[in-house]
Amino acid sequence: MRLPAWLAQHLAALRALVALTIVLGLAYPLLMVAVARVPGLAGNADGSLIGRRGSALIGQSFTDAQGNPLKQYFQSRPSAAGAGYDPEATSASNLGPENVKLLNQVCRRSKAVGELEGVDGSRPFCTRGGAGAVLAVYPGHAVSINETCPATPFVREYQGRPVRCAKEGEDYSAAMMTPIRGGAPDHPAVPADAVTASGSGLDPHISVAYANLQVPRVAKARGMSPERVRGLVEAHTDGRTLGFMGAPAVNVLELNLALDRS
Incomplete structure (x- = not known):
């Protein structure tokens, strides 16, 4: 007896479901588990615990x-x-190499590692206090944006402009942001992977x-x-x-x- 078309379609779908469940739901996962048990791979498969x-x-x-x-x-x-x-x-962190926040992180970490290990933690573009040495430069003055008042800026002047400390909540986005290299060694004592x-x-x-x-x-x-x-x-x-x-x-x-x- 010939089955109705709708029933034949459902039976075909059911057979496909059973076959794919056996192959992809049982056989393939078991094969992968067996491969993961091969000597030399078991440690990585378990997470190298x-x-x-x-x-x-x-x-x-x-x-x-x-x-x-x-x-x-x-x-x-x-x-x-x-x-x-x-x-x-x-x-x-998704912070770019010129990002002030990243520079602050690097400077702070470098200072802390230097103190922990008993070495000079200074590095280029960092202040001695462990902040990014960045100036917001205006026509008549400059601001050390990472040294909040009443802190004393790491330099007194920049290209003839007096340098001031930063005021809490002040917007310096209109200024020219200028990193200052300073006198730190070209090859810091604290390696890069210690601070990044x-x-x-x-x-x-x-x-x-x-x-x-x-x-x-x-x-x-x-x-x-x-x-x-x-x-x-x-x-x-x-x-x-x-x-x-x-x-x-x-x-x-x-x-x-x-x-x-x-």
């Missing part, structure tokens, strides 16, 4: 309840992902230079020799990707766990 301490692929902070760096641990690079290293809010977030905000690595900068502090806090701590840094330094891409980097979580085991 290191015990209950975190993932080797996602950075984390090593601070106390007030957000102060724990001196016995190596510090990660800053994060712009949510409240910090949030995989559900991975992102960069990665593109994802989740980077678990720091540069070898930033790790070596932290060695004396960590060694002193743990009562270890700098040579021993530096040896652990070298042991947890990953080489260039495929041997030529990027730069060697240190996995902070793995390094800190190795310190705890020492």
Whole structure:
């Protein structure tokens, strides 16, 4: 007996639904799970977890309840992902290289890292107080926009114009914004990755230079020799990707766990 056209169409749709459910809803996911269990891939599939301490692929902070760096641990690079290293809010700050807010962040972080590590935290276009050295220049005067009154501006004059402190709530958008390089060294003691977030905000690595900068502090806090701590840094330094891409980097979580085991 020939089925009505409408019923035949519904049965065909039902058969397609069952077939696709079996293939795409069961067979394919099970195949992917099986592939993920292949030796060498299982760790990445599980998130590269290191015990209950975190993932080797996602950075984390090593601070106390007030957000102060724990001196016995190596510090990660800053994060712009949510409240910090949030995989559900991975992102960069989206601030351009000439953005005053970004410059202030960099200057403030550089000063703080310098104080923590006992080195000169100054860098170009930053004031000694850890603010962006930016002037709002007018025909007859200039304003240090990141130094609010009654602060004393980092320079007294600019090209013959007296420099004033900024007034709270004042609009300086009509002025010519001019960054001032200052006398900071061309190569600051504080590396760039210590003061800037990665593109994802989740980077678990720091540069070898930033790790070596932290060695004396960590060694002193743990009562270890700098040579021993530096040896652990070298042991947890990953080489260039495929041997030529990027730069060697240190996995902070793995390094800190190795310190705890020492």
